[in-house]
Amino acid sequence: MSELSGVTVVVTRPVHQTEKLCQLIEAAGGKALRFPVIDIRPPENLQQCQAQLARLAEYDLAIFVSANAVNATMAMLKTPQAWPMTLPVAAVGKATAQAIIKKGLPAPCVAPEPFNSEALLSLPELQTLDGKRILIFRGNGGRELLRDSLCERGAQVDYIECYQRTIPETDIRPLYAAWEQARPGTMPIVVTSNRGLQNLVSMIDKEHHPVLFTSPLMVISERTASLSAKLGFSQVPTVATAANDDAVLAALKTWTKS
Numbered sequence: 001m002s003e004l005s006g007v008t009v010v011v012t013r014p015v016h017q018t019e020k021l022c023q024l025i026e027a028a029g030g031k032a033l034r035f036p037v038i039d040i041r042p043p044e045n046l047q048q049c050q051a052q053l054a055r056l057a058e059y060d061l062a063i064f065v066s067a068n069a070v071n072a073t074m075a076m077l078k079t080p081q082a083w084p085m086t087l088p089v090a091a092v093g094k095a096t097a098q099a100i101i102k103k104g105l106p107a108p109c110v111a112p113e114p115f116n117s118e119a120l121l122s123l124p125e126l127q128t129l130d131g132k133r134i135l136i137f138r139g140n141g142g143r144e145l146l147r148d149s150l151c152e153r154g155a156q157v158d159y160i161e162c163y164q165r166t167i168p169e170t171d172i173r174p175l176y177a178a179w180e181q182a183r184p185g186t187m188p189i190v191v192t193s194n195r196g197l198q199n200l201v202s203m204i205d206k207e208h209h210p211v212l213f214t215s216p217l218m219v220i221s222e223r224t225a226s227l228s229a230k231l232g233f234s235q236v237p238t239v240a241t242a243a244n245d246d247a248v249l250a251a252l253k254t255w256t257k258s
Helices: 019-027 046-053 067-077 094-102 117-121 145-152 173-181 194-203 206-213 222-231 245-257
Strands: 008-011 031-034 039-041 061-064 089-091 133-139 156-166 217-219
Touching: 008 019, 008 173, 019 031, 019 245, 031 173, 046 067, 046 156, 061 067, 061 094, 067 094, 067 133, 067 156, 089 094, 117 145, 133 145, 145 156, 173 206, 194 206, 194 222, 217 222, 217 245
Parallel strands: 008 031, 061 089, 061 133, 133 156
Antiparallel strands: 039 156
């Protein structure tokens, strides 16, 4: 019997990043309900970003925090040749590293498992950074841990917010219909960021909050697990061992056995 047979999983990733996980869920016998809670859009200040990109050669290291940051940056650069090939690159996760290589940029150094900022900061080459200039590519907002830690180690760190994360115009009716047909607490929701969890709560009307807040969550960080309790979720989330689709699928399978 397939491990996710009879289980409907709500997948909240952006539209362009959801298919692999949905296919894994369906291959394991489950049903994937696509419900994006984040939309990736061009940066709010495109001219400022382009001005920063024109000064890339002034930096000693570029850090990409997501594949979205890589894709958004290359959309503004137009061609890999516009990237100074002597500028080293670092990636927070495997998907980000793959996006960097696919776009023709220099092969990056990559954070080890569990592929997050803390893991990236553990790399030997990021321990002593006196006088180094570092540019972090990210979306609007986000954690300050990476920048703060690099500054403490002597670096001068700038951000380039190369894309925006906004709330999409997602049709909520399929989710409400699925909830009406399911037993309470039997439809896990996959959420892969704090912003995604906050958006999810804001998108659901108060009438359906009791169902939402009793739904099991699959997350990829302890930070999101902690946030869920503050927002009102009653169940302790299942935390994947790494920030990738295979680890999320494994977390779902673990949840079905609990």
